[in-house]
Amino acid sequence: MSKVIVITSGKGGVGKTTTTAAIGAALAKTGQKVVVIDFDVGLRNLDLVMGSERRVVFDFINVIQGEASLSQALIKDKRIETLSILAASQTRDKDALTEDGVKKIIDELKEKFDWIICDSPAGIERGAKMAMHFADEAIVITNPEVSSVRDSDRIIGILDSTTEKAQKGEKVIKHLLITRYATNRAAHGDMLNTDDILDILSIPLIGIIPESDEILRASNLGTPVTLSAPDSAPSRAYTDAIKRLQGEKIEITIPTDKKGFFDWLLKRNR
Amino acid sequence: MSFFFSNFFNKKNSAPVAKDRLQILLAHERSATSNQSDSDLIQKLQKEIMAVIQKHITIDQEKIQIKVDKGSACSTLEIDIEVPQQYK
Ligand SMILES: Nc1ncnc2c1ncn2[C@@H]1O[C@H](COP(=O)(O)OP(=O)(O)O)[C@@H](O)[C@H]1O
Ligand SMILES: [Mg+2]
Numbered sequence: 001m002s003k004v005i006v007i008t009s010g011k012g013g014v015g016k017t018t019t020t021a022a023i024g025a026a027l028a029k030t031g032q033k034v035v036v037i038d039f040d041v042g043l044r045n046l047d048l049v050m051g052s053e054r055r056v057v058f059d060f061i062n063v064i065q066g067e068a069s070l071s072q073a074l075i076k077d078k079r080i081e082t083l084s085i086l087a088a089s090q091t092r093d094k095d096a097l098t099e100d101g102v103k104k105i106i107d108e109l110k111e112k113f114d115w116i117i118c119d120s121p122a123g124i125e126r127g128a129k130m131a132m133h134f135a136d137e138a139i140v141i142t143n144p145e146v147s148s149v150r151d152s153d154r155i156i157g158i159l160d161s162t163t164e165k166a167q168k169g170e171k172v173i174k175h176l177l178i179t180r181y182a183t184n185r186a187a188h189g190d191m192l193n194t195d196d197i198l199d200i201l202s203i204p205l206i207g208i209i210p211e212s213d214e215i216l217r218a219s220n221l222g223t224p225v226t227l228s229a230p231d232s233a234p235s236r237a238y239t240d241a242i243k244r245l246q247g248e249k250i251e252i253t254i255p256t257d258k259k260g261f262f263d264w265l266l267k268r269n270r
Numbered sequence: 271m272s273f274f275f276s277n278f279f280n281k282k283n284s285a286p287v288a289k290d291r292l293q294i295l296l297a298h299e300r301s302a303t304s305n306q307s308d309s310d311l312i313q314k315l316q317k318e319i320m321a322v323i324q325k326h327i328t329i330d331q332e333k334i335q336i337k338v339d340k341g342s343a344c345s346t347l348e349i350d351i352e353v354p355q356q357y358k
Contacts (some may be wrong), residue, residue, distance in 0.1 A: 053295050054340040057308045071332055072316075077287075090299065220284035222291060252352070 001097050002110045005117045005245075005263060006172075008159070010151030012122030014143045015179035018215055018225070020119035021049045022238040023139075023245075025224035028083035032114040035074065038088035039131035040121035047087045050077065051222025062091035064101030070108050073193075085111070097130045106134045124158060134164055137173040137245075139206060143180045144192040152176075152201055160251040163190060175206035177241060182211040183256060207241030209255045233257045294342045312336050321348065329354060 007020045017040075024036040038046035047053040052075045058068035063086075066181065070086075077083035079085060086105075089096070109116050120131035132138060138159050142152040165172045178194060187189040198205055214232040218225035226235045233255040240250055315336055323329060335350040 048291070051291075053291065054298075057312055057338045062309065067330060068313075071335065072312075075337075103310060211302070217284040220288035222287075 002114050002116060003194050004110075004134050004136050005115065006120055006132040006138045007117065007141060008120040008128065008138055008155050009141040009145075009207070010122065010124060010128075010155040011148045014141045014148055015209065015215075016122075016141050017045050017049050017119050018219065019139065019141055019177060019179065019209070019225035019238070020117055022218075022226045023049075023242055024115070024117050025077075025080060025083060026226040026235075026239050026242045027115050027117075028077070028080045029118060029226070029259055031082060033082045033112065034115045034117065035084045035086060035109055036119060037086045037093065037116045037131075037227070038109070038119050038227050039097070039127045041088050041092060041094045041120065041127055042090065044088035044123070046119050047075075047085060047220050048222060048259055050085050050224065052077065052087075053086055053222070056087040059087045059089040059092075060105070061092045061096045063184055064096060064098065070105065073222060075208045081221070094126045097126055099133065101170060102130050103134060123152065127160070128155075129162060132172070135159075135172050136165070138199070138205065139177050141177050141179055141243075142197060142201070144178060144182075144186075144197060145192070146192070149192065149197055149200055156203060158202065160254075174200055174203040175245070176203045177207050177209065178205070179209040180211045181208050181254060183254060203253055206244050207237050209237045209241075210254055210256065212257065214257075223257055294340065297342065298340050308338060308340075312338065315347075315349075319351075323351065327353065331335075 007015055007016045014232040020036050023032050028034040029233065036046060036050065038044050038157040040046070041061065047056050055075050058073035060073065062068040063070050063073045074086055075086045090245060096155050106116060118131040118135065140155060142148050159172045160166055163172050176198065176259040178197060182191060186193070194205070194208065210233045212232060212234045214225055214229045214234055221228055225232065226238050229235055240253070243250055316334055319334055320331060329352070333352040337348040337350070339346045339348070
Protein backbone atom coordinates (compact mmCIF):
# COMPACT_ATOMS: atom_id res chain seq x y z
CA MET A 1 0.00 0.00 0.00
CA SER A 2 1.45 3.31 -0.99
CA LYS A 3 1.25 6.27 1.33
CA VAL A 4 0.62 9.90 0.48
CA ILE A 5 2.44 12.25 2.85
CA VAL A 6 2.14 16.03 2.86
CA ILE A 7 4.92 18.21 4.25
CA THR A 8 3.13 21.34 5.39
CA SER A 9 3.39 24.29 7.78
CA GLY A 10 1.46 27.41 6.85
CA LYS A 11 4.53 29.56 7.34
CA GLY A 12 7.24 29.84 4.69
CA GLY A 13 10.94 29.27 5.20
CA VAL A 14 10.56 26.76 8.02
CA GLY A 15 12.12 23.79 6.21
CA LYS A 16 9.38 22.05 4.21
CA THR A 17 11.34 21.72 0.98
CA THR A 18 14.52 20.75 2.83
CA THR A 19 12.55 18.11 4.72
CA THR A 20 10.81 16.76 1.61
CA ALA A 21 14.19 16.21 -0.06
CA ALA A 22 15.85 14.77 3.05
CA ILE A 23 13.03 12.39 3.91
CA GLY A 24 12.43 11.39 0.30
CA ALA A 25 16.08 10.51 -0.20
CA ALA A 26 16.35 8.72 3.16
CA LEU A 27 13.33 6.53 2.38
CA ALA A 28 14.52 5.81 -1.17
CA LYS A 29 17.94 4.84 0.15
CA THR A 30 16.30 1.95 1.96
CA GLY A 31 15.11 0.66 -1.42
CA GLN A 32 11.55 1.93 -1.26
CA LYS A 33 10.09 3.64 -4.29
CA VAL A 34 9.63 7.33 -3.60
CA VAL A 35 8.35 10.30 -5.59
CA VAL A 36 8.58 13.85 -4.28
CA ILE A 37 6.16 16.40 -5.75
CA ASP A 38 6.53 20.17 -5.72
CA PHE A 39 3.17 21.92 -5.27
CA ASP A 40 4.65 25.41 -5.24
CA VAL A 41 3.33 26.52 -8.64
CA GLY A 42 5.15 29.61 -9.84
CA LEU A 43 7.94 29.37 -7.28
CA ARG A 44 9.33 25.89 -7.65
CA ASN A 45 12.42 25.05 -5.60
CA LEU A 46 12.33 21.36 -4.85
CA ASP A 47 14.09 20.69 -8.18
CA LEU A 48 16.94 22.94 -7.08
CA VAL A 49 17.28 21.36 -3.64
CA MET A 50 17.22 17.90 -5.27
CA GLY A 51 19.77 18.93 -7.91
CA SER A 52 17.53 18.13 -10.88
CA GLU A 53 16.82 21.69 -12.03
CA ARG A 54 18.64 21.23 -15.33
CA ARG A 55 16.50 18.29 -16.30
CA VAL A 56 13.02 19.77 -15.89
CA VAL A 57 11.12 20.00 -19.16
CA PHE A 58 7.60 18.94 -18.26
CA ASP A 59 5.91 19.59 -14.95
CA PHE A 60 2.94 18.67 -12.85
CA ILE A 61 0.63 21.13 -14.66
CA ASN A 62 1.67 19.81 -18.10
CA VAL A 63 0.53 16.38 -16.95
CA ILE A 64 -2.76 17.68 -15.50
CA GLN A 65 -3.50 19.46 -18.76
CA GLY A 66 -2.60 16.44 -20.88
CA GLU A 67 0.40 18.06 -22.56
CA ALA A 68 2.79 15.39 -21.30
CA SER A 69 2.48 11.92 -19.86
CA LEU A 70 3.40 11.25 -16.28
CA SER A 71 6.43 9.21 -17.31
CA GLN A 72 7.67 12.10 -19.45
CA ALA A 73 7.42 14.47 -16.51
CA LEU A 74 8.92 12.24 -13.82
CA ILE A 75 12.63 12.91 -13.37
CA LYS A 76 14.65 10.01 -12.04
CA ASP A 77 17.25 10.89 -9.47
CA LYS A 78 20.77 10.21 -10.74
CA ARG A 79 22.05 9.00 -7.36
CA ILE A 80 19.23 6.80 -6.14
CA GLU A 81 17.42 4.57 -8.59
CA THR A 82 14.17 4.43 -6.63
CA LEU A 83 13.76 8.19 -6.22
CA SER A 84 11.88 10.45 -8.64
CA ILE A 85 10.74 14.05 -8.65
CA LEU A 86 7.77 15.76 -10.23
CA ALA A 87 8.46 19.47 -10.65
CA ALA A 88 5.99 22.32 -10.24
CA SER A 89 5.29 24.63 -13.13
CA GLN A 90 7.25 27.84 -13.05
CA THR A 91 5.01 29.73 -15.45
CA ARG A 92 1.44 28.59 -15.01
CA ASP A 93 -1.27 29.73 -12.71
CA LYS A 94 -2.11 27.99 -9.42
CA ASP A 95 -5.69 27.55 -10.61
CA ALA A 96 -4.41 24.86 -12.97
CA LEU A 97 -4.12 22.62 -9.89
CA THR A 98 -7.61 21.22 -10.13
CA GLU A 99 -8.84 18.68 -7.60
CA ASP A 100 -9.67 16.15 -10.32
CA GLY A 101 -6.34 16.67 -12.05
CA VAL A 102 -4.35 16.21 -8.86
CA LYS A 103 -6.36 13.15 -7.91
CA LYS A 104 -5.75 11.50 -11.26
CA ILE A 105 -2.01 12.00 -10.98
CA ILE A 106 -1.81 10.82 -7.39
CA ASP A 107 -3.81 7.71 -8.25
CA GLU A 108 -1.46 6.97 -11.12
CA LEU A 109 1.59 7.56 -8.88
CA LYS A 110 0.18 5.15 -6.30
CA GLU A 111 0.62 2.35 -8.82
CA LYS A 112 4.33 3.09 -9.22
CA PHE A 113 5.54 4.30 -5.83
CA ASP A 114 5.48 3.29 -2.17
CA TRP A 115 5.71 6.86 -0.93
CA ILE A 116 4.26 10.00 -2.51
CA ILE A 117 5.66 13.00 -0.69
CA CYS A 118 3.98 16.33 -1.38
CA ASP A 119 5.97 19.49 -0.70
CA SER A 120 3.41 22.16 0.17
CA PRO A 121 3.84 25.84 -0.61
CA ALA A 122 3.49 28.32 2.24
CA GLY A 123 0.11 29.83 2.96
CA ILE A 124 -3.35 28.33 2.94
CA GLU A 125 -4.25 29.00 -0.69
CA ARG A 126 -4.97 26.55 -3.47
CA GLY A 127 -1.46 25.07 -3.74
CA ALA A 128 -1.28 24.31 -0.04
CA LYS A 129 -4.85 22.92 0.01
CA MET A 130 -4.18 20.67 -2.98
CA ALA A 131 -0.88 19.42 -1.53
CA MET A 132 -2.71 18.15 1.56
CA HIS A 133 -6.01 17.18 -0.03
CA PHE A 134 -5.26 13.53 -0.75
CA ALA A 135 -2.82 12.95 2.11
CA ASP A 136 -2.97 9.89 4.33
CA GLU A 137 -0.51 11.47 6.74
CA ALA A 138 0.84 14.95 7.33
CA ILE A 139 4.18 16.07 8.67
CA VAL A 140 3.63 19.51 10.15
CA ILE A 141 6.88 21.48 10.14
CA THR A 142 7.27 23.94 12.98
CA ASN A 143 10.15 26.16 14.07
CA PRO A 144 10.45 26.89 17.79
CA GLU A 145 9.08 30.37 17.35
CA VAL A 146 5.67 31.94 18.04
CA SER A 147 4.40 32.74 14.55
CA SER A 148 5.42 29.33 13.23
CA VAL A 149 3.54 27.56 16.03
CA ARG A 150 0.47 29.68 15.41
CA ASP A 151 0.51 28.92 11.66
CA SER A 152 0.95 25.21 12.38
CA ASP A 153 -2.12 25.30 14.57
CA ARG A 154 -4.06 26.82 11.70
CA ILE A 155 -2.80 24.15 9.29
CA ILE A 156 -3.76 21.37 11.71
CA GLY A 157 -7.28 22.79 11.70
CA ILE A 158 -7.40 22.77 7.92
CA LEU A 159 -6.04 19.20 7.77
CA ASP A 160 -8.91 18.18 10.02
CA SER A 161 -11.59 19.97 8.03
CA THR A 162 -11.00 20.31 4.30
CA THR A 163 -9.01 17.24 3.20
CA GLU A 164 -10.54 14.29 1.40
CA LYS A 165 -10.12 12.17 4.53
CA ALA A 166 -11.87 14.82 6.63
CA GLN A 167 -14.74 14.99 4.17
CA LYS A 168 -15.17 11.22 4.49
CA GLY A 169 -15.23 11.53 8.27
CA GLU A 170 -11.76 10.01 8.61
CA LYS A 171 -8.59 11.60 9.93
CA VAL A 172 -5.31 12.50 8.33
CA ILE A 173 -2.60 11.12 10.65
CA LYS A 174 -0.55 14.07 11.88
CA HIS A 175 3.07 14.24 12.99
CA LEU A 176 4.97 17.22 14.32
CA LEU A 177 8.51 17.81 13.08
CA ILE A 178 10.38 20.60 14.83
CA THR A 179 13.11 21.98 12.57
CA ARG A 180 15.88 24.56 12.90
CA TYR A 181 16.21 23.72 16.56
CA ALA A 182 19.17 25.61 18.01
CA THR A 183 20.55 23.80 21.05
CA ASN A 184 22.54 26.80 22.26
CA ARG A 185 19.47 29.04 22.18
CA ALA A 186 17.50 26.38 23.98
CA ALA A 187 20.19 26.26 26.66
CA HIS A 188 19.81 30.00 27.21
CA GLY A 189 16.07 29.64 27.56
CA ASP A 190 15.34 31.93 24.65
CA MET A 191 13.66 29.41 22.46
CA LEU A 192 10.23 27.93 22.80
CA ASN A 193 10.59 24.66 24.59
CA THR A 194 9.64 21.40 22.86
CA ASP A 195 7.20 20.48 25.62
CA ASP A 196 5.50 23.83 25.29
CA ILE A 197 5.08 23.38 21.54
CA LEU A 198 3.71 19.89 22.06
CA ASP A 199 1.32 21.12 24.72
CA ILE A 200 0.00 23.80 22.42
CA LEU A 201 -0.29 21.79 19.22
CA SER A 202 -0.99 18.41 20.82
CA ILE A 203 0.00 16.20 17.92
CA PRO A 204 2.72 13.54 18.35
CA LEU A 205 6.34 14.47 17.77
CA ILE A 206 8.13 12.64 14.95
CA GLY A 207 11.50 14.33 15.35
CA ILE A 208 13.60 17.37 16.09
CA ILE A 209 15.98 18.57 13.39
CA PRO A 210 18.82 20.72 14.70
CA GLU A 211 19.90 23.95 13.01
CA SER A 212 22.95 22.97 10.96
CA ASP A 213 25.30 24.36 8.33
CA GLU A 214 25.11 21.01 6.57
CA ILE A 215 21.64 22.00 5.36
CA LEU A 216 23.01 25.05 3.59
CA ARG A 217 25.83 23.01 2.08
CA ALA A 218 23.36 20.39 0.90
CA SER A 219 21.18 22.91 -0.89
CA ASN A 220 24.22 24.60 -2.44
CA LEU A 221 25.25 21.23 -3.84
CA GLY A 222 21.73 20.20 -4.84
CA THR A 223 21.96 17.03 -2.80
CA PRO A 224 19.50 16.15 -0.04
CA VAL A 225 21.34 16.35 3.29
CA THR A 226 20.69 12.67 4.01
CA LEU A 227 22.88 11.91 0.96
CA SER A 228 25.44 14.71 1.14
CA ALA A 229 26.21 14.26 4.81
CA PRO A 230 24.50 11.08 6.02
CA ASP A 231 26.31 11.08 9.37
CA SER A 232 25.65 14.72 10.20
CA ALA A 233 23.30 15.66 13.02
CA PRO A 234 20.36 16.73 10.82
CA SER A 235 20.66 13.54 8.75
CA ARG A 236 20.60 11.34 11.81
CA ALA A 237 17.54 13.23 13.00
CA TYR A 238 15.84 12.81 9.60
CA THR A 239 16.76 9.12 9.45
CA ASP A 240 15.20 8.54 12.88
CA ALA A 241 12.12 10.45 11.75
CA ILE A 242 11.57 8.16 8.74
CA LYS A 243 11.91 5.14 11.00
CA ARG A 244 9.18 6.56 13.22
CA LEU A 245 7.12 7.31 10.11
CA GLN A 246 7.35 3.59 9.36
CA GLY A 247 6.12 2.72 12.82
CA GLU A 248 9.38 2.08 14.67
CA LYS A 249 9.43 3.21 18.26
CA ILE A 250 12.65 5.10 18.88
CA GLU A 251 13.29 7.55 21.63
CA ILE A 252 13.44 11.17 20.44
CA THR A 253 16.91 12.68 20.64
CA ILE A 254 18.39 15.89 19.32
CA PRO A 255 21.58 14.81 17.55
CA THR A 256 24.49 17.25 17.65
CA ASP A 257 27.54 17.53 15.45
CA LYS A 258 29.83 17.87 18.40
CA LYS A 259 31.17 14.34 18.41
CA GLY A 260 32.28 13.14 21.80
CA PHE A 261 29.29 14.70 23.45
CA PHE A 262 26.30 12.48 23.87
CA ASP A 263 23.31 13.29 21.76
CA TRP A 264 20.90 15.35 23.72
CA LEU A 265 18.42 12.96 25.09
CA LEU A 266 14.98 14.25 25.54
CA LYS A 267 13.45 12.46 28.42
CA ARG A 268 9.80 12.40 27.71
CA ASN A 269 7.02 10.42 29.25
CA ARG A 270 4.50 10.54 26.48
CA MET B 271 40.27 16.67 16.47
CA SER B 272 40.53 14.20 13.61
CA PHE B 273 36.89 14.91 12.85
CA PHE B 274 37.58 18.61 12.62
CA PHE B 275 40.51 18.19 10.24
CA SER B 276 38.84 15.75 7.91
CA ASN B 277 35.96 18.18 7.76
CA PHE B 278 38.25 21.06 7.08
CA PHE B 279 40.36 19.56 4.34
CA ASN B 280 38.15 17.11 2.53
CA LYS B 281 35.15 19.25 1.87
CA LYS B 282 35.31 21.72 -0.95
CA ASN B 283 33.41 24.93 -0.44
CA SER B 284 29.87 24.60 -1.64
CA ALA B 285 29.19 28.25 -2.52
CA PRO B 286 30.97 28.14 -5.92
CA VAL B 287 28.88 25.10 -6.85
CA ALA B 288 25.75 27.01 -5.86
CA LYS B 289 26.77 29.96 -8.00
CA ASP B 290 27.45 27.79 -11.07
CA ARG B 291 24.16 25.99 -10.72
CA LEU B 292 22.23 29.23 -10.38
CA GLN B 293 23.90 30.83 -13.38
CA ILE B 294 23.04 27.93 -15.64
CA LEU B 295 19.49 27.70 -14.33
CA LEU B 296 18.75 31.41 -14.52
CA ALA B 297 20.22 31.75 -18.00
CA HIS B 298 17.61 29.23 -19.10
CA GLU B 299 14.77 30.67 -17.03
CA ARG B 300 15.33 34.26 -18.09
CA SER B 301 14.88 33.50 -21.74
CA ALA B 302 11.14 33.36 -21.30
CA THR B 303 10.58 31.12 -24.30
CA SER B 304 13.17 28.50 -23.43
CA ASN B 305 10.93 26.30 -21.32
CA GLN B 306 8.16 26.37 -23.86
CA SER B 307 10.52 25.63 -26.74
CA ASP B 308 12.16 22.78 -24.81
CA SER B 309 8.84 21.07 -24.30
CA ASP B 310 7.72 21.80 -27.89
CA LEU B 311 10.96 20.31 -29.19
CA ILE B 312 10.63 17.20 -27.06
CA GLN B 313 7.05 16.68 -28.17
CA LYS B 314 7.99 17.04 -31.84
CA LEU B 315 10.98 14.72 -31.47
CA GLN B 316 8.89 12.17 -29.70
CA LYS B 317 6.30 12.15 -32.49
CA GLU B 318 8.85 11.93 -35.27
CA ILE B 319 10.99 9.28 -33.61
CA MET B 320 7.80 7.30 -32.99
CA ALA B 321 6.89 7.55 -36.66
CA VAL B 322 10.28 6.23 -37.76
CA ILE B 323 10.27 3.39 -35.29
CA GLN B 324 6.67 2.42 -36.02
CA LYS B 325 7.71 1.62 -39.60
CA HIS B 326 9.71 -1.29 -38.26
CA ILE B 327 8.40 -2.27 -34.87
CA THR B 328 5.29 -1.59 -32.85
CA ILE B 329 5.92 0.05 -29.52
CA ASP B 330 3.83 2.34 -27.44
CA GLN B 331 4.41 6.04 -26.94
CA GLU B 332 5.40 5.57 -23.29
CA LYS B 333 8.38 3.44 -24.25
CA ILE B 334 10.20 6.36 -25.78
CA GLN B 335 11.72 8.62 -23.17
CA ILE B 336 13.45 11.82 -24.14
CA LYS B 337 15.23 13.59 -21.33
CA VAL B 338 17.02 16.90 -21.36
CA ASP B 339 20.02 18.15 -19.41
CA LYS B 340 20.47 21.89 -19.73
CA GLY B 341 24.10 22.99 -19.60
CA SER B 342 25.85 26.33 -19.83
CA ALA B 343 27.53 25.87 -23.22
CA CYS B 344 25.23 23.18 -24.58
CA SER B 345 22.39 20.96 -23.51
CA THR B 346 22.16 17.23 -24.01
CA LEU B 347 19.28 15.07 -25.13
CA GLU B 348 19.03 11.53 -23.88
CA ILE B 349 16.77 9.28 -25.90
CA ASP B 350 15.75 6.03 -24.36
CA ILE B 351 13.81 3.53 -26.44
CA GLU B 352 12.57 0.37 -24.83
CA VAL B 353 12.32 -2.35 -27.48
CA PRO B 354 9.90 -5.23 -26.87
CA GLN B 355 11.36 -8.70 -26.27
CA GLN B 356 10.61 -10.23 -29.69
CA TYR B 357 12.80 -7.72 -31.54
CA LYS B 358 15.94 -8.27 -29.50
N1 LIG C 1 17.79 22.41 10.04
C1 LIG C 1 18.17 23.51 9.36
N2 LIG C 1 19.33 24.14 9.67
C2 LIG C 1 19.72 25.23 8.99
N3 LIG C 1 19.05 25.79 7.98
C3 LIG C 1 17.87 25.21 7.61
C4 LIG C 1 17.37 24.06 8.27
N4 LIG C 1 16.20 23.70 7.69
C5 LIG C 1 15.99 24.61 6.70
N5 LIG C 1 16.98 25.51 6.65
C6 LIG C 1 17.10 26.66 5.73
O1 LIG C 1 15.94 27.45 5.85
C7 LIG C 1 15.58 28.01 4.61
C8 LIG C 1 14.16 27.66 4.26
O2 LIG C 1 14.06 26.25 4.07
P1 LIG C 1 13.04 25.60 3.07
O3 LIG C 1 13.17 24.13 3.19
O4 LIG C 1 13.16 26.19 1.71
O5 LIG C 1 11.67 26.09 3.73
P2 LIG C 1 10.17 26.07 3.17
O6 LIG C 1 10.11 25.05 2.07
O7 LIG C 1 9.35 25.72 4.36
O8 LIG C 1 9.88 27.44 2.67
C9 LIG C 1 16.58 27.49 3.59
O9 LIG C 1 17.58 28.46 3.41
C10 LIG C 1 17.15 26.25 4.27
O10 LIG C 1 18.47 26.01 3.85
MG1 LIG D 1 9.40 25.30 0.05
